[in-house]
Amino acid sequence: MGKFMIINMRYACCFFMLFVTFVNAQITIEEKSISIVDSKALTIKGRFGQAINGRTYQKDALASHKGYQYITYYNQNRRVCISRRRLPSGPWKTIQFLDYDFKSDDSHNIVSLGICPNDGTIHLAFDHHVYPLHYRVSKKGLATNPETMEWNAASFGPIKGELEENKPIRITYPKFWQTPEGNLQMNYRRGGSGNGDRMLVDYNAQIGRWENTRQIDSALGEFEDQLGKSETRCSYPNGYDYDPSGRLHVTFVWRENSQGANHDLMYVYSDDQGVTWKNNKGKLFAEIPNVNSPGIVVHSIPRVFGLMNDHGQVIDSKGRVHVVMFHGTKETIEAAGGKLGASRWGPKAAQRYFHYWRTKKGKWNSLELPMAVGNRPKIFSDKNDNLVMIYCGTTNTSIKGRSNDADGEDLIVAVATAKNNWQDWHIAHSVKGPFMNDMLGDIYRWKNEGVLSIMLQDEPIAIRKPSVLRVVDLKIN
Numbered sequence: 001m002g003k004f005m006i007i008n009m010r011y012a013c014c015f016f017m018l019f020v021t022f023v024n025a026q027i028t029i030e031e032k033s034i035s036i037v038d039s040k041a042l043t044i045k046g047r048f049g050q051a052i053n054g055r056t057y058q059k060d061a062l063a064s065h066k067g068y069q070y071i072t073y074y075n076q077n078r079r080v081c082i083s084r085r086r087l088p089s090g091p092w093k094t095i096q097f098l099d100y101d102f103k104s105d106d107s108h109n110i111v112s113l114g115i116c117p118n119d120g121t122i123h124l125a126f127d128h129h130v131y132p133l134h135y136r137v138s139k140k141g142l143a144t145n146p147e148t149m150e151w152n153a154a155s156f157g158p159i160k161g162e163l164e165e166n167k168p169i170r171i172t173y174p175k176f177w178q179t180p181e182g183n184l185q186m187n188y189r190r191g192g193s194g195n196g197d198r199m200l201v202d203y204n205a206q207i208g209r210w211e212n213t214r215q216i217d218s219a220l221g222e223f224e225d226q227l228g229k230s231e232t233r234c235s236y237p238n239g240y241d242y243d244p245s246g247r248l249h250v251t252f253v254w255r256e257n258s259q260g261a262n263h264d265l266m267y268v269y270s271d272d273q274g275v276t277w278k279n280n281k282g283k284l285f286a287e288i289p290n291v292n293s294p295g296i297v298v299h300s301i302p303r304v305f306g307l308m309n310d311h312g313q314v315i316d317s318k319g320r321v322h323v324v325m326f327h328g329t330k331e332t333i334e335a336a337g338g339k340l341g342a343s344r345w346g347p348k349a350a351q352r353y354f355h356y357w358r359t360k361k362g363k364w365n366s367l368e369l370p371m372a373v374g375n376r377p378k379i380f381s382d383k384n385d386n387l388v389m390i391y392c393g394t395t396n397t398s399i400k401g402r403s404n405d406a407d408g409e410d411l412i413v414a415v416a417t418a419k420n421n422w423q424d425w426h427i428a429h430s431v432k433g434p435f436m437n438d439m440l441g442d443i444y445r446w447k448n449e450g451v452l453s454i455m456l457q458d459e460p461i462a463i464r465k466p467s468v469l470r471v472v473d474l475k476i477n
Contacts, residue, residue: 029429030475041469042074043460046105054437054455056310056376059175064445072111076466078102114176116184118205120144125174163210180246194257196234221291230256239313262307265299306346312379321358349401372399385418390439409434434459
């Protein structure tokens with residue numbers, strides 16, 4: 001089953017608890033439970049790592065609806081699985097789909113999950129890295145009537161290669177999210193790294209069909225810096241999120257076809273659910289947003305700073321956009337003994353987490369965070385606009401830059417308070433690993449209950465050996 005430790009206490013699972021961490025008398029974190037989803041979840045050995053479950057480019061792999069929580073993953077048999085439990089502490093019940101063999105060792109080829117509140121359908125997209133679409137959807141009502149409908153593979157339809165009829169697609173990075181009125185949208189990349197466009201599609205629950213496929217950013221345009229020229233690129237989003245007013249916000253970085261690291265923080269928003277887009281100053285783009293679009297860059301981050309992609313984004317209750325990313329600076333790279341542009345990502349000792357946020361008036365701010373860099377973070381905002389960041393890393397505060405696996409592969413929970421204008425970032429809680437995945441949380445349970453459920457997979461005891469997949473529940477007040 002794998003062993004782990006939580007605040008110096010060893011135990012095997014389930015849902016009792018008892019430890020409260022006080023954070024400056026303002027935020028408390030209570031560890032409510034840990035449950036085992038699957039004792040033998042898949043691990044791989046590939047060019048991009050060993051983890052295939054819980055990757056940063058899944059928007060949702062863990063989501064709740066109508067008192068039940070759902071999680072998607074691959075098991076040791078290389079089957080697509082979806083498991084659910086009745087909240088807060090029911091047993092996990094897993095469907096293993098036997099009609100598809102996952103053969104890849106590419107950690108990009110994750111399983112993504114979407115739930116449509118309006119018709120109760122559950123949507124799955126899986127095994128893509130410029131591959132033909134693999135998609136299936138449940139019967140209507142499965143998520144809205146969990147007590148009365150059968151929970152088995154027969155409640156899902158066949159695998160499809162298209163969303164809109166007679167329009168087969170090849171995709172990468174499928175993401176689902178709910179719209180303010182309770183429908184669903186799906187985003188994916190068309191094309192490859194350094195030469196790809198982002199696409200958006202609407203699911204209309206009233207008729208039970210996908211429609212209105214459209215391009216929302218463009219690979220085209222001219223870019224030049226000290227590393228050279230590039231004529232195509234692709235975006236890597238930190239998130240697509242609606243604010244309380246119904247505005248859709250997107251931040252992202254570009255990766256050029258000439259490669260190197262990513263560059264710049266981009267920001268656009270839409271007031272019509274992604275049909276048209278505006279820049280930071282509210283000016284409507286005359287064409288599909290691209291690298292040369294006016295006002296699209298809100299913070300300059302050169303390629304030579306080793307900027308990573310697919311980080312965390314959240315919109316707080318006042319519509320302010322928050323992003324946490326990691327990269328170096330001229331000062332940290334030189335202090336670490338490196339030279340700008342000498343290597344793609346720069347020295348590990350030079351990397352830092354940075355919090356970027358947008359005020360209601362459109363001004364962008366930034367702050368370097370004090371903790372060691374782990375893997376790519378995700379962030380959440382509570383009802384008082386305090387921020388919670390989760391990532392896999394170390395609690396060792398003496399480490400500067402990016403930590404090594406040997407320094408710790410724990411779940412780290414860092415917080416910052418709105419009262420202090422998010423200047424007080426610090427580690428508030430940790431769950432001892434070692435864990436192998438990017439930390440993904442259930443945003444829906446978080447918003448509804450103030451409980452943050454987080455997906456964890458143990459490091460395997462050996463390469464390609466299966467390992468334990470868990471969910472930890474944290475009550476954050």
